[in-house]
Amino acid sequence: MKKVLVSGKVEGIVLKSEKPINFLGTVDKKTGIISDENHDLYQKSLKDTVLVFPSGVGSSVGAYTIYSIKSNHTAPLAMICQKVDLTVATGCALANIPLITISDEEFSLIKNGMMISFDTESNQIHYQ
């Protein structure tokens, strides 16, 4: 764990993208499904996953999209990024979704479908 942006304790299944995510315009704010056909997570639902991706990109208004999917119960349980960006940081803060960053090595070890858990209090991540 490099940085804790929004603290919390979670356990869930990894949904991983190798591509950055632009929450405004890529994620359907009602269903939490990726609606951009050029994205590697096209048609995947973010609901109740631990979303692992390099970083957010695009308009800061994307933070409201993160808030919307949380209000619509279609948000991830937590997010893990390689690099922080203000849109994802403030979006997760608004929605109270735990958000941490990890090293590049750890990022490459985490695979789609793995069970992952972390606790920002004890600074521990477990995955298998």
Next chain:
Amino acid sequence: MELTKEEESALKGEHGEIMQMAYRILVATGEATDAEKLVPIEWAHLSGVNYNTIGDAGEEFLSGISKHARVRVKTTLNPMGFDIDNVSNYGLDENFISRQLSIKNSYEAMGVIPSFSCIPYEIFDIPKNGTQVAFAESNAAIHANSYDNLKTNKESAFSALASALVGKSPYSSIRKEDNPNITIRMKVKNPNELTYGMLGFFAGKVGDTSVNVSGLEKMDKRQTKAMCGGMGTSGTCAKFIFGEGDSDCEKIDFDEKEMQNVHDELNTAEKGDIITLGSPQLGLDEISDLAGKLKGRSFQKRCMVFMPRTVKEQSTKIGYTAQLERAGCEILSDCCTCLSPLISKDSVDAVTTNSIKGAFYLKNSNGVGVNLKPLLQIVEDETR
């Protein structure tokens, strides 16, 4: 990031949900920008007001928190989508109007001063030198840092709102570091406000958090605002420092060639169907100057003139409003060229303006062509 005991307990929710959320935003922003602590601020200026930019999600969020959230420091806010006095003339749909009014009501319920202006530095008293503030409007943050001796990061809509609710901001970026490694040397002769807008746009692209700029002559308000507006649109840079800077600073010339590059990027039409003035909104000095320039002349096409409501009230008292209207100007308060729903590509192919900031958003958000000209040229070409 180090928090005090009091801040820790607010983050844990001991001061209610709104405070907890506000602290979460400040901590997330602070961690993202390597802040070491929070510092008290005396004034917040919010963006995220126009329904065009924040949409339904923003409107619903604000409506939800406004029931309990109250700002703790003086808080002002950016323009919205229309002028409430004449919105019926513009054919906006009912949904836009009602959602925009809901946003307006939410901010007012939170105790925000309904200034609807992107030039807070021109219409409010400036606090004493070195005061920490939290401005989300980019041109205003740059103006505050560069000309008003205030200290602010280029805040996001969220960090500014959280700062208003808590009365503190993350101590990071330009608040603590003021040491640019780039000096831009102004080499263009006889600059007007359009030249300064392009200089700002260029500076925003090459600068990181701040830049030195040398070779400037004495500038008027129109020119300084154009430079701040230009820089705010093109990057993350939040401050101009006037002078050559240290000898080890990288020197970059802003010459005719660089200026042409910016011009080619933003000037996409040979002429406009309408004219817009005011992005940033015009202050009283500019209104007075414009009224003088228009004496005995009138526009041959629509000319929209954007100014804060307080400036309009002063202008009306002095008589400028009547003079401008006689010259064919359409005067609008509470809103701005930038991200306006009042200019649509369904009815307009291209817009003439002297604003680089306006040009950027007209091109990228409204999707219309842009014809760039300095004000003097606009008056000469478009009035009789």
